[in-house]
Amino acid sequence: MDTIKYQLDESAMPTAWYNIAADLPIPAPAVLHPGTMQPVGPADLAPLFPMALILQEVSTERLIEIPDEVQSIYRQWRPTPLYRARRLEQALDTPAKIYYKYEGVSPAGSHKPNTAVAQAYYNKQAGVKRLVTETGAGQWGSSLAFAGALFGLEVLVYMVKVSYHQKPYRRALMETYGARVVASPSEETASGRAILAEHPDSTGSLGIAISEAVEVAVQREDSKYALGSVLNHVLLHQTVIGQEAIAQLAMAGDYPDVVIGCAGGGSNFAGIAFPFLGAQLRGERKVRVLAVEPAACPTMTKGKFAYDFGDTAHLTPLTKMYTLGSSFVPSGIHAGGLRYHGMAPMVSHLVNLGYVEPVAIQQLETFAAGLRFARAEGIIPAPEANHAVACALREAQRCKEEGVSKTILFNLSGHGHFDMTAYTDYQAGKLKDFEYSDEEVALALAGLPSVG
Numbered sequence: 001m002d003t004i005k006y007q008l009d010e011s012a013m014p015t016a017w018y019n020i021a022a023d024l025p026i027p028a029p030a031v032l033h034p035g036t037m038q039p040v041g042p043a044d045l046a047p048l049f050p051m052a053l054i055l056q057e058v059s060t061e062r063l064i065e066i067p068d069e070v071q072s073i074y075r076q077w078r079p080t081p082l083y084r085a086r087r088l089e090q091a092l093d094t095p096a097k098i099y100y101k102y103e104g105v106s107p108a109g110s111h112k113p114n115t116a117v118a119q120a121y122y123n124k125q126a127g128v129k130r131l132v133t134e135t136g137a138g139q140w141g142s143s144l145a146f147a148g149a150l151f152g153l154e155v156l157v158y159m160v161k162v163s164y165h166q167k168p169y170r171r172a173l174m175e176t177y178g179a180r181v182v183a184s185p186s187e188e189t190a191s192g193r194a195i196l197a198e199h200p201d202s203t204g205s206l207g208i209a210i211s212e213a214v215e216v217a218v219q220r221e222d223s224k225y226a227l228g229s230v231l232n233h234v235l236l237h238q239t240v241i242g243q244e245a246i247a248q249l250a251m252a253g254d255y256p257d258v259v260i261g262c263a264g265g266g267s268n269f270a271g272i273a274f275p276f277l278g279a280q281l282r283g284e285r286k287v288r289v290l291a292v293e294p295a296a297c298p299t300m301t302k303g304k305f306a307y308d309f310g311d312t313a314h315l316t317p318l319t320k321m322y323t324l325g326s327s328f329v330p331s332g333i334h335a336g337g338l339r340y341h342g343m344a345p346m347v348s349h350l351v352n353l354g355y356v357e358p359v360a361i362q363q364l365e366t367f368a369a370g371l372r373f374a375r376a377e378g379i380i381p382a383p384e385a386n387h388a389v390a391c392a393l394r395e396a397q398r399c400k401e402e403g404v405s406k407t408i409l410f411n412l413s414g415h416g417h418f419d420m421t422a423y424t425d426y427q428a429g430k431l432k433d434f435e436y437s438d439e440e441v442a443l444a445l446a447g448l449p450s451v452g
């Protein structure tokens, strides 16, 4: 059986992105205009994104060529390593085989440059001078700042205020790459001022920071907005991860039974999982696919599959997705990159169709797993990635109890070198679990827009 239909160069790096829209049994629901509630067309998105990215957003072509210039930048760190976690398997005394794909080797330390470089490239081609964006923990902001520096683009980042103060080194990294970083909510935008008038002590959220960035991006002809997750074109760019994993596992003569990714907006999860899911959708091999979210931001496991806005001020189009409501402000867990009220529409669609199993894990279990992983494999995972590690440990434990050997693959989306405060706090016993009651979730969901 020919399981590899993806295009690779001689180093096993993909030369095309894989678009799962080509293989869906049912197309994903339409994206709606926030004013008219009618499906958006490419022209509606033009103030925000260059046309090449808009066309990728709506494309149903299976393989989309990666431009040569983007490929040559990817080659600095791609293909990323795929490791068999033999020492971890031993420490767990599990019959399971555990593999992980490590995206922490990129310059910014996570998977996010895979899309940041592509987005900067297409914006540069379109004559854009400035990119405006938001960042939570700072991973996306630093990735876009890096990509902007490569292409000579100005980068302006609205950073969620709590992280701006908690993660000074992420901010320093962005500034080192040449970006300007503003704590959000800020006095610089109408959306920011509206929030501050109501909540002067607001520590911010991704939803608020997105509103500020979108508002500023559309004010200048030479400025565009960039988003680091959620959208189809972002998920598309991340599929280099899973395509490489398929090729690398084939070299080892293996194929996973279970594929695991942590999910904030859904992009690294889609990156590892979609090429495998595509093979399944085309009638090749079946896999169990798990998307892991924090119990403190339980979008897929407690939210609703409904039309909602991507931001707090309701400037973005409406998409059908699992959501906790755009006014939901998650508790201050350390996995900042997973604190988003919604989930990528494409991932949501696949959860809704039953192809992806959502899992929610508490913070303390994820850090315990991260320590175990670090002590066996030497790599310190980002707090976000610890969710995937914890899920892999659960699956390995299940194999042990049931006496079966399965092949488990997870994506280690980034390293935790800028997150050592979180590890220190965990070891000092200062972290706690969060659980939302059904009443709290119902209250947040009560504000969902009604769509006919």
Ligand SMILES: *Cc1c(COP(=O)(O)O)cnc(C)c1O
Pocket (backbone or CB within 6 Å): 110, 111, 112, 139, 140, 228, 229, 230, 262, 263, 264, 265, 266, 267, 268, 269, 337, 338, 382, 384, 385, 413, 414, 415
């Ligand atoms: C941003 C980030 C995530 C979460 O974003 P997704 O779009 O869900 O992948 C996960 N891991 C790391 C290391 C991140 O930087």
